[in-house]
Amino acid sequence: MFAVSLGDGAELRPLEPWRAEEFLAHMDRGREFIGQHVGLPDVTADLDSTRRWLQVYADRTAADTGRLYGIWLDGLLVGGVLFRVFNVSTETCEAGCWIEPAASGRGLVTRAVRVAIDWAIEExxxxxxxxxxxxxNTPSINLAKRLGMTCDGVLRENSPYRGVRQDTEVWSVLAPEWKAARSAARATT
Structure with missing residues (x-):
């Protein structure tokens, strides 16, 4: 198995079905915090539903239509990054993330998403x-800005979340923009 160091005792690793108990414990620690804006806690309510959800992503990985990675801090699963959509024919993917409250504010998600986007674009x-x-979801919008993404627009009241319609902002970064920003960042270090 691979692990990518994110620095400060953190690693990014594949998140697979055999880690269901560990994932459920992580979700239980952060369920309310994570569930403020994303439905992940709702679909991983118990061990069986957690296994099923992790298997969906294992199947997507096998079909090359999605990916799922966990963020471990000092050996404890604290968050994750995923490609909910991964379409190689259109060369378009949709990234997402979550983190439990005890690990937020450390830059772990920013570093993990950068690694994932680098892989998606470069590899x-x-x-x-x-x-x-x-x-x-202000923290996630701020993350999109830190990643150099552009707001493409707002889908007004497009998605009911826990019974309330919400607006969804669509942000994106194109490969030439990402590569130019990464080259500029490397040149200044």
């Missing part, structure tokens, strides 16, 4: 990486 040839986020 897999993706041209467009999307980020879809509730207009009320």
């Amino acid at each position: 897999r040839g993706m041209h467009r990486v999307e980020w879809q986020v509730s207009s009320k």
